[in-house]
Amino acid sequence: MLVNYTTKELDLMARLMRAEALGEGNLGMLMVGNVIVNRDIADCDVFKDIRSIYDVVYQNPGGFSGTKSSLFYSASTTQEKQLAERCLRGEYYHPATHALWFYAPATGSSCKSSWFSQPYSGRYKNHCFYKPKPGECEQLY
Numbered sequence: 001m002l003v004n005y006t007t008k009e010l011d012l013m014a015r016l017m018r019a020e021a022l023g024e025g026n027l028g029m030l031m032v033g034n035v036i037v038n039r040d041i042a043d044c045d046v047f048k049d050i051r052s053i054y055d056v057v058y059q060n061p062g063g064f065s066g067t068k069s070s071l072f073y074s075a076s077t078t079q080e081k082q083l084a085e086r087c088l089r090g091e092y093y094h095p096a097t098h099a100l101w102f103y104a105p106a107t108g109s110s111c112k113s114s115w116f117s118q119p120y121s122g123r124y125k126n127h128c129f130y131k132p133k134p135g136e137c138e139q140l141y
Contacts, residue, residue: 002090003040009053014076014084016057019066024125026083031096031124033087038100044137045116047100095122098131098140 005013013036021028039047039056046062049055057067066072076084096102101115104126111128113120118130134141 002037002088003053005053005088009057010081010084010088011076012057013053013088014080015072015074016064016066017084017087018076018080019069019072020064021127022071024127027093028125028127029080029083030087030091031093031099031127031129032102033084034092034096035099035102035129037087038096038098038140041139042100042137043139044132045100093124095124095129095131097121098137099129100132100137100140101130102127104128 013033016036017029017032020032024031036053036056039050039059040053042050046059050059057064099121101118103115105111105128107126111120111123115128115130118132121129121131123129132140
Protein backbone atom coordinates (compact mmCIF):
# COMPACT_ATOMS: atom_id res chain seq x y z
CA MET A 1 0.00 0.00 0.00
CA LEU A 2 1.37 3.41 -0.99
CA VAL A 3 -0.70 5.53 1.39
CA ASN A 4 -2.81 4.93 4.47
CA TYR A 5 -6.52 5.38 4.00
CA THR A 6 -9.82 4.82 5.75
CA THR A 7 -12.92 3.09 4.38
CA LYS A 8 -14.50 6.53 3.96
CA GLU A 9 -11.47 7.76 1.99
CA LEU A 10 -11.60 4.69 -0.27
CA ASP A 11 -15.22 5.54 -1.05
CA LEU A 12 -14.34 9.23 -1.66
CA MET A 13 -11.54 8.26 -4.02
CA ALA A 14 -13.71 5.78 -5.93
CA ARG A 15 -16.47 8.38 -6.31
CA LEU A 16 -14.01 11.02 -7.51
CA MET A 17 -12.45 8.63 -10.02
CA ARG A 18 -15.95 7.95 -11.39
CA ALA A 19 -16.90 11.64 -11.48
CA GLU A 20 -13.71 12.61 -13.31
CA ALA A 21 -13.43 9.74 -15.81
CA LEU A 22 -16.48 7.49 -16.04
CA GLY A 23 -16.68 8.08 -19.79
CA GLU A 24 -13.08 6.95 -20.20
CA GLY A 25 -13.62 3.49 -18.78
CA ASN A 26 -11.70 1.62 -16.13
CA LEU A 27 -8.29 2.63 -17.46
CA GLY A 28 -9.23 6.31 -17.45
CA MET A 29 -10.51 6.01 -13.89
CA LEU A 30 -7.30 4.22 -12.85
CA MET A 31 -5.24 7.10 -14.26
CA VAL A 32 -7.27 9.61 -12.25
CA GLY A 33 -6.61 7.37 -9.24
CA ASN A 34 -2.88 7.60 -9.99
CA VAL A 35 -3.07 11.40 -9.81
CA ILE A 36 -4.99 11.22 -6.52
CA VAL A 37 -2.35 8.94 -4.96
CA ASN A 38 0.48 11.06 -6.38
CA ARG A 39 -0.96 14.19 -4.78
CA ASP A 40 -1.09 12.41 -1.42
CA ILE A 41 2.52 11.21 -1.77
CA ALA A 42 3.92 14.48 -3.13
CA ASP A 43 5.68 16.90 -0.82
CA CYS A 44 6.12 19.62 -3.40
CA ASP A 45 4.32 22.48 -5.10
CA VAL A 46 0.77 23.09 -3.79
CA PHE A 47 0.67 19.58 -2.31
CA LYS A 48 3.10 20.17 0.60
CA ASP A 49 0.32 20.20 3.20
CA ILE A 50 -1.74 17.40 1.66
CA ARG A 51 -1.44 14.32 3.86
CA SER A 52 -4.51 12.17 3.22
CA ILE A 53 -6.89 11.08 0.49
CA TYR A 54 -9.52 13.30 2.13
CA ASP A 55 -7.14 16.30 1.81
CA VAL A 56 -6.55 15.47 -1.87
CA VAL A 57 -10.24 15.13 -2.71
CA TYR A 58 -11.24 18.39 -1.03
CA GLN A 59 -8.13 20.51 -1.69
CA ASN A 60 -9.08 24.11 -2.37
CA PRO A 61 -7.70 25.76 -4.42
CA GLY A 62 -6.18 23.19 -6.75
CA GLY A 63 -8.77 20.47 -6.26
CA PHE A 64 -10.83 18.42 -8.64
CA SER A 65 -13.83 19.71 -10.58
CA GLY A 66 -15.43 16.26 -10.21
CA THR A 67 -16.43 17.09 -6.64
CA LYS A 68 -19.08 19.36 -8.17
CA SER A 69 -20.51 16.60 -10.39
CA SER A 70 -23.67 14.67 -9.54
CA LEU A 71 -21.62 11.51 -10.22
CA PHE A 72 -19.60 12.29 -7.09
CA TYR A 73 -22.62 12.32 -4.80
CA SER A 74 -23.84 8.73 -5.07
CA ALA A 75 -22.32 5.71 -3.33
CA SER A 76 -19.39 4.04 -5.04
CA THR A 77 -19.80 0.54 -6.42
CA THR A 78 -17.74 -2.48 -5.42
CA GLN A 79 -15.97 -2.33 -8.79
CA GLU A 80 -15.12 1.37 -8.36
CA LYS A 81 -13.69 0.68 -4.90
CA GLN A 82 -11.62 -2.16 -6.37
CA LEU A 83 -10.19 0.21 -8.96
CA ALA A 84 -9.30 2.71 -6.23
CA GLU A 85 -7.65 -0.04 -4.16
CA ARG A 86 -5.51 -1.01 -7.16
CA CYS A 87 -4.13 2.55 -7.28
CA LEU A 88 -3.63 2.64 -3.53
CA ARG A 89 -1.63 -0.61 -3.79
CA GLY A 90 0.69 0.95 -6.35
CA GLU A 91 -0.59 0.10 -9.82
CA TYR A 92 0.40 2.85 -12.24
CA TYR A 93 -0.55 3.57 -15.83
CA HIS A 94 1.24 5.81 -18.32
CA PRO A 95 0.85 8.74 -18.88
CA ALA A 96 -0.39 9.24 -15.29
CA THR A 97 2.54 7.43 -13.65
CA HIS A 98 4.15 10.56 -12.17
CA ALA A 99 1.36 13.03 -12.95
CA LEU A 100 0.02 15.60 -10.49
CA TRP A 101 -2.35 17.33 -12.91
CA PHE A 102 -4.74 16.51 -15.72
CA TYR A 103 -7.49 18.28 -17.60
CA ALA A 104 -9.87 17.64 -20.46
CA PRO A 105 -9.38 20.04 -23.38
CA ALA A 106 -12.26 21.19 -25.53
CA THR A 107 -13.42 18.62 -28.08
CA GLY A 108 -11.02 18.49 -31.00
CA SER A 109 -8.32 20.46 -29.15
CA SER A 110 -4.76 19.39 -28.53
CA CYS A 111 -3.16 19.18 -25.09
CA LYS A 112 -1.15 22.20 -23.94
CA SER A 113 2.61 21.69 -23.67
CA SER A 114 2.48 22.49 -19.95
CA TRP A 115 -0.14 22.84 -17.22
CA PHE A 116 0.52 24.48 -13.85
CA SER A 117 4.16 24.82 -14.96
CA GLN A 118 4.55 21.07 -15.43
CA PRO A 119 5.40 19.40 -18.73
CA TYR A 120 2.98 17.28 -20.70
CA SER A 121 3.39 13.54 -20.10
CA GLY A 122 0.74 12.22 -22.47
CA ARG A 123 -2.93 11.84 -23.26
CA TYR A 124 -5.50 9.14 -22.66
CA LYS A 125 -8.78 9.63 -24.50
CA ASN A 126 -9.92 13.11 -23.39
CA HIS A 127 -7.49 13.70 -20.51
CA CYS A 128 -4.11 15.40 -20.82
CA PHE A 129 -1.64 14.50 -18.03
CA TYR A 130 1.21 16.59 -16.61
CA LYS A 131 4.09 15.55 -14.36
CA PRO A 132 6.84 17.44 -12.57
CA LYS A 133 10.33 17.26 -14.00
CA PRO A 134 12.63 14.73 -12.29
CA GLY A 135 14.16 16.40 -9.26
CA GLU A 136 11.16 18.68 -8.65
CA CYS A 137 9.14 16.16 -6.65
CA GLU A 138 11.39 13.30 -5.58
CA GLN A 139 8.60 11.32 -3.88
CA LEU A 140 7.07 10.55 -7.30
CA TYR A 141 10.24 9.11 -8.85
